[in-house]
Amino acid sequence: MPMRLDSQQADFATRFGDLLGGKREASVEVGDAVRSIIEDVRQRGDEALVELTNRFDRTSYAPGELRITEQEIAAASDRVSPEVRAALETAHRRISAHHQKQLPQDHIYQDEIGVTLGTRWTPLEAVGLYVPGGLASYPSSVLMNAIPARVAGVERIAMVVPTPDGALSDAILAAANIAGVSEIYRVGGAQAVAALAYGTHTIARVDKIVGPGNAFVAAAKRQVFGQVGIDMIAGPSEVLVIADHSANPAWVAADLIAQAEHGMGAQSILVTTDGRMADAVAAEVDRQLKLLPKQQIARDGWEEFGAIITVPDHDSAVQLANQLASEHVELAVDDPEPLMRKIRHAGAIFLGHHTPEAIGDYVGGSNHVLPTARSARFASGLGVLDFVKRTSVLGCTPSSLSALSEAAITLAEIEQLDGHGRSVSLRLNR
Amino acid sequence: MPMRLDSQQADFATRFGDLLGGKREASVEVGDAVRSIIEDVRQRGDEALVELTNRFDRTSYAPGELRITEQEIAAASDRVSPEVRAALETAHRRISAHHQKQLPQDHIYQDEIGVTLGTRWTPLEAVGLYVPGGLASYPSSVLMNAIPARVAGVERIAMVVPTPDGALSDAILAAANIAGVSEIYRVGGAQAVAALAYGTHTIARVDKIVGPGNAFVAAAKRQVFGQVGIDMIAGPSEVLVIADHSANPAWVAADLIAQAEHGMGAQSILVTTDGRMADAVAAEVDRQLKLLPKQQIARDGWEEFGAIITVPDHDSAVQLANQLASEHVELAVDDPEPLMRKIRHAGAIFLGHHTPEAIGDYVGGSNHVLPTARSARFASGLGVLDFVKRTSVLGCTPSSLSALSEAAITLAEIEQLDGHGRSVSLRLNR
Structure with a gap:
């Protein structure tokens, strides 16, 4: 069973503190192994890149085969069904349109004593996009990472994706193609990050590396930071649903399950002003989990990391939301706008009963790469600003x-x- | 003698490549030592913080003495001369005014099918500001780091500054006071970074840590990244002066020297379209160095890392500038604006003959915390955007x-x- 809390009980502060401080991923110390891999790729270039790739991914590529050809990309795109292609194109169109509005403006002016002061924005030249292989391989993530870079004006987007046992999803290649990725390489892990950061004969170095990955990828990004820019280190995903009496318990339950089915420490929290809603949602989660084809991951996640918290009023809910600083916050209330204005720390806020977080994952238009693990206290979701930089001007x-x-x-x-x-x-x- | 290059000589590409790839700081591997320090402060809090501080700074503070009192800050501010106070206030006023213009706007709109999309900006709650002690202790840096945070709306700015042998500059405290720093602690090194990131009894944890420091501080920031936000890892400073026949060789030489006197790998490069200018500047640097009270650091820096490059025309100069992606670029030409528009990678650009980089260091109004070591390819100078974060909204x-x-x-x-x-x-x- 998920944790049940009531903000008016005596031990609430302690139990909520445990929830806040709870660790949801194993910390694997891979720093030294990663350091050797990076050094090896820096020294031996493609030779090391191919050796490490073939060893870890159980493949047998030659250096000349690392880059996926245009023909392969086109063939994969053709194999994708028309429905999937249409869905990817809808997503691409909406994400592009929204990110266009994030383009910053230059501003150069003269002050009262005649000093010229200003800001010029310019795009990065080359960006590396890490795409995980295997289970967590999501075409939507390719769109979410590549589109802001393209909108920013980045000329070169070099994507790397590991192909364990040679396997690679057609939809990933189709998404990359739609999003305007310029180069794709079948490499992954710390070796791919090293190649992007320092360059090899096959992969020219980039200026910034973005995209999620496992502990090796995260450690490698941390180590190459400074040589290149990096995005946030992604942690387990999370949702906080704030629901009052007006919410539909079945819909809220579905959203909690959608988060939990990510597994890998994903966390679903319900905060409600209505004790009956708490019970109704708990029952609905149980009922709906049984209907889910792959229910085990979601059930485990819900039982291990889920929580239902009752609070006396909306303001108490907001207070907890600001302490949790969740990646996703859903406001399942009739009038979400006043609540939204009071939430200070959140990656993204989803308004009202008809905005399941999954819409934002795919086709809402906003970015689904968002700060996790309470980092919304200091970090933003991915956007165009991550692919431009500011030069100041003084005269x-x-x-x-x-x-x-x-x-x-x-x-x-x-x-x-x-x-x-x-x-x-x-x-x-x- | 500094390196002399001519872009039209046969070996130019190789020699310019050496200049680009040249290492200007010793890489000290302190990661393991820093990991122990951070772990120690996490486990034992103030007890570890005080022990480590007293050991490294040769002091004998009790935990209750770590925070500098308001009385001490007021007394230090009173000891600063009226001229210095006026200069700090001028700088504060100008930097604040310019950074006000960087405040981003919320933007929430409905698209053509009725989806609400938008961006809300909110300030961070608490920021830690690292200020180095000893030689590289610059009151101007206190202003440059604290003011953007204040303008952004950050409520709590906790400053840490080591006091080797108990010494602390009055001007640093005066600058902190003027800039609205809320708390100041006499601690430094990796232990101070750990305290800011995880909190101790005396120092509450912050959401982001900014400010320059030595190899231990840089390694500590890298390790706590994710738990808190961090700014760029600062490298040695650098200037690129692009000068044509219209430049004043004495002024250009003074600017090259001003950069070189930072020492610690600071680099001054002149790119000129005029061979006679190259010679005249070289002679002026020699002449002016002899007049400088502390000439040795500047002379060593100029001779070890300096370079004079002649090019056939302005466009060639721009091309080199974009490859160098320097922290500071001065355009010592009569009509700097067209050149400025072509420079894509630079931390800050200084326009024309009457804008020595030193004006930007102090009172121009733009920020002097800028990307070094070619990171202007992907990073921006410090600004208000570093102290706010974006929440996306979808309905x-x-x-x-x-x-x-x-x-x-x-x-x-x-x-x-x-x-x-x-x-x-x-x-x-x-």
């Missing part, structure tokens, strides 16, 4: 330089950087 | 959910996430 006239010179020279002096002060004073006409 | 009506349902259910099916599909289909009236 002085002789008179504005003169107006600022005294303060600059004074600060250079206390910092004992005489050369800094001289570079200013030399330019003054006195 | 469907019954009819827009219905319009999107087929594509969502199809994608859930190929990803074998039946619960996702059911959470959509359950809500349809059919």
